[in-house]
Amino acid sequence: MSAKPLIIGCGSYLPDKIVTNYDLAERIDTSHEWIVERTGIHKRHIADDGENTSDLALAAAQKAIAHAEIDVDDIDLVIVATTTPDQTFPSTATRVQAMLGMSNGAAFDIQAVCSGFIYGISIAEAFIRSAQAKTVLLIGAETFTRILDWEDRATCVLFGDGAGAVVVQASTNGLDDDEPAGSGHNQERGILSTHLHSDGKLNDLLYVDGGPSSTKTVGHVRMLGRELFRHAVVNLAAVVDEALEANGLERDDISWVVPHQANKRILDSTARKLKLPAERVVTTVDRHANTSAASIPLALDEAVRDGRIKRGDLLLLEAMGGGLTWGSCLVRW
Ligand code: ACO
Numbered sequence: 001m002s003a004k005p006l007i008i009g010c011g012s013y014l015p016d017k018i019v020t021n022y023d024l025a026e027r028i029d030t031s032h033e034w035i036v037e038r039t040g041i042h043k044r045h046i047a048d049d050g051e052n053t054s055d056l057a058l059a060a061a062q063k064a065i066a067h068a069e070i071d072v073d074d075i076d077l078v079i080v081a082t083t084t085p086d087q088t089f090p091s092t093a094t095r096v097q098a099m100l101g102m103s104n105g106a107a108f109d110i111q112a113v114c115s116g117f118i119y120g121i122s123i124a125e126a127f128i129r130s131a132q133a134k135t136v137l138l139i140g141a142e143t144f145t146r147i148l149d150w151e152d153r154a155t156c157v158l159f160g161d162g163a164g165a166v167v168v169q170a171s172t173n174g175l176d177d178d179e180p181a182g183s184g185h186n187q188e189r190g191i192l193s194t195h196l197h198s199d200g201k202l203n204d205l206l207y208v209d210g211g212p213s214s215t216k217t218v219g220h221v222r223m224l225g226r227e228l229f230r231h232a233v234v235n236l237a238a239v240v241d242e243a244l245e246a247n248g249l250e251r252d253d254i255s256w257v258v259p260h261q262a263n264k265r266i267l268d269s270t271a272r273k274l275k276l277p278a279e280r281v282v283t284t285v286d287r288h289a290n291t292s293a294a295s296i297p298l299a300l301d302e303a304v305r306d307g308r309i310k311r312g313d314l315l316l317l318e319a320m321g322g323g324l325t326w327g328s329c330l331v332r333w
Helices: 021-027 032-039 053-068 092-099 113-129 200-205 225-246 264-273 292-305
Strands: 004-013 018-020 043-045 077-081 106-110 135-142 162-171 190-198 206-208 221-223 256-259 314-321 325-332
Touching: 004 053, 004 113, 004 292, 018 021, 021 032, 032 264, 053 077, 053 092, 053 135, 053 162, 053 292, 077 092, 077 113, 092 106, 092 135, 106 113, 113 135, 113 162, 113 190, 113 292, 113 314, 113 325, 135 292, 162 292, 190 225, 200 206, 200 225, 225 264, 225 314, 225 325, 256 264, 256 292, 292 314
Parallel strands: 077 106, 077 135, 256 314
Antiparallel strands: 004 162, 004 190, 018 043, 135 162, 190 325, 206 221, 314 325
16 A cells, blocks of 8 residues: 655744834835735735845755654655755755755755645655655745835835745555544545646746846746736636545635735636635744745645644645746645
C-alpha cells in the first residue's frame, strides 16, 4: 500500500517591520482609501536590510518542526518555494538545510511565483506517495518587496514579505489513529489531491523585467492588473470545482478555503462565484498583503493556531500567480 502524505505541523514568520498604507502615501501618489477599496490591504511586513529569504524561511521552518514534534534529522527533503532566492544559485533550500544543521537528505527550490506553495505541496505529495521521501519540510518564503519598483504605485502597494512552512510525513494508513471509532473523525486524513496548471502564453500579464540570462539584472515586477484579475477569478473557481469533482465531494463539504492572498476582491469574487460564504475563507491579505508563495502557509498557520481549523476539517488550498500558474490542493486536516 502506498504511503499517505499527512501534514503534521505548520509554522510561519513575519518580519518585525510594518509599513502601513499611510506610510506609503507619504512616498508615492496613493491613499489608504484607494488601496483598501481596491485590494483590502491595510499594511504589510517588510524584511529589513540584511534579512534574507533564508532567514524568514528558517524561522518559519523551526516553528513547523516544533509543532510537528519531529527532530531535524527526521527530514529527508527540504523544498523552498520562492521567487526571491538569496542568490541566483545555490538554492535557498540548501541554505536552510545548512542553517537547520541537517547533514542528510536533499534540498531544492521551486519557482511558480504565487502558486509556488501549491506546486511544492504537489511535489511533496508525489515524493511521499512514491516512497522517495518520508518527511518533507516544505517552505514558502519571499522577500518580494526586493523586486518591487517603488515608483510604480500600481504594484508596489500590493506586496509584502513573509514565510510559512509545513511538515508533510508519510503515514501508512492516513487514518486518525488517536480518535476513538465513531468520533466522526476517523476519515482518511492528509493530502487527498493536488491539481496543477499553467499557461505560459500569459507570461506578459505578470513578470519581472530582468533575470541573469536576459538582462543580467534582477529586474522589477510588471503587471497588467485588470486582465490578471479576470483570469484569477475564472481559473480559481474552476480549480476548486476540479478538486471537488476528483474527490466526489461537494462545495458544502469544504470547511475552510485557504487561498493565496492576492487581493480581497479576488477572494470575495471567487467565493461569490462558488457560492461559498465569505466566513469560510481564511483571510490575511488585510494585514500581510500579497506574500506570493508564503501567503497560503501563513494563512494556514494562523487559522490552525487560533483554533479555527480543527482535526478532520476539509481544507481547499488554491492559488494563481505569474506564468500564469494556478492550482489547488485538497486536505483533510
Ligand atoms: N493609488 C492610487 N491610484 C492608483 C494606484 C494606487 N496605488 N494604482 C493605480 N492607480 C490608478 C491608476 O493609475 C488608474 O488611474 P487613471 O484612471 O487615472 O489611469 C486608476 O487607479 C485605475 O487603475 P486600474 O489599474 O484600472 O485599477 P483597478 O481597479 O484594476 O485596480 C488592481 C488595480 C488593484 C491592481 C486590480 O487590477 C487588481 O487587483 N488586479 C489583480 C492584481 C493582483 O492581485 N496581482 C497579484 C499577483 S497575481 C495573483 O496573485 C493572483
